[in-house]
Amino acid sequence: xxxxxxxxxxxxxxxxxxxxxxxxxxxxxxxxxxxxxxxxxxxxxxxxxxxxxxxxxxxxxxxxxxxxxxxxxxxxxxxxxxxxxxxxxxxxxxxxxxxxxxxxxxxxxxxxxxxxxxxxxxxxxxxxxxxxxxxxxxxxxxxxxxxxxxxxxxxxxxxxxxxxxxxxxxxxxxxxxxxxxxxxxxxxxxxxxxxxxxxxxxxxxxxxxxxxxxxxxxxxxxxxxxxxxxxxxxxxxxxxxxxxxxxxxxxxxxxxxxxxxxxxxxxxxxxxxxxxxxxxxxxxxxxxxxxxxxxxxxxxxxxxxxxxxxxxxxxxxxxxxxxxxxxxxxxxxxx
Numbered sequence: 344x345x346x347x348x349x350x351x352x353x354x355x356x357x358x359x360x361x362x363x364x365x366x367x368x369x370x371x372x373x374x375x376x377x378x379x380x381x382x383x384x385x386x387x388x389x390x391x392x393x394x395x396x397x398x399x400x401x402x403x404x405x406x407x408x409x410x411x412x413x414x415x416x417x418x419x420x421x422x423x424x425x426x427x428x429x430x431x432x433x434x435x436x437x438x439x440x441x442x443x444x445x446x447x448x449x450x451x452x453x454x455x456x457x458x459x460x461x462x463x464x465x466x467x468x469x470x471x472x473x474x475x476x477x478x479x480x481x482x483x484x485x486x487x488x489x490x491x492x493x494x495x496x497x498x499x500x501x502x503x504x505x506x507x508x509x510x511x512x513x514x515x516x517x518x519x520x521x522x523x524x525x526x527x528x529x530x531x532x533x534x535x536x537x538x539x540x541x542x543x544x545x546x547x548x549x550x551x552x553x554x555x556x557x558x559x560x561x562x563x564x565x566x567x568x569x570x571x572x573x574x575x576x577x578x579x580x581x582x583x584x585x586x587x588x589x590x591x592x593x594x595x596x597x598x599x600x601x602x603x604x605x606x607x608x609x610x611x612x613x614x615x616x617x618x619x620x621x622x623x624x625x626x627x628x629x630x631x632x633x634x635x636x637x638x639x640x641x642x643x644x645x646x647x648x649x650x651x652x653x654x655x656x657x658x659x660x661x662x663x664x665x666x667x668x669x670x671x672x673x674x675x676x677x678x
Contacts, residue, residue: 397623427473486537529579
């Protein structure tokens, strides 16, 4: 009997050690086991295995990831809009005419209906004004200060804590396997660059985003770059592959997004092998299905609309992450 107990204890101990080792070796601990996680891990293993027919040299392991709705939340409006509205309020004392002039009158009053009534031109004017006539250094400091103090209107969380824990793990996993991670976002390039390295471990030179023009300026012997309000690139939809071409110069082998605004980036990345390109490629889309822990939205959403991409994903072999089903945890500070 004593020997049987010893044998049982030994088996249990071995099982426990094995389970702990497995947990420690899991590169994506906040992801539930299933086809989604398996597909991503399998892809990474295939392209990094020198004995695999799908091996891709490290210099070509480029992955592009959208930001809004893919790396951090985006509801009820894009977080950069909240920043822009707060900055307009800071600027308002120097612009008394804004009290009676649209779109600024509605923007300062947080009148969403009034701002929407000004149309896309009005909204764009308000956003560009909030991001213009400021040096690059001052703009970065402004964004950093805002992130340190501002809170989400309904979640009461710091915006840079509303990043997705599973995606942070994915970034680490990819970099550990010699992938070079790039953000390719419809958000402003300078806005994202202000926090991307600290938040995601992605340096500013690996951020591609909507870009306004800039000019060189010398003030008291100090050279500066001044942001202007002239648009150079809208890095959304068809603009994303253009941004990748301009900034990166290589076609990615993996792209991750969450909306129809990312459709062209995934098309550009997952070029069919029938074209003669034999490189292993992967497209991934995040489907927001968790109304309890985050938000649930797709086809009818004004922000992050996910309709055509949801339809095309199965036929194109794109992996669709079901947030509710595939993630154990959403934000770093929650379970």
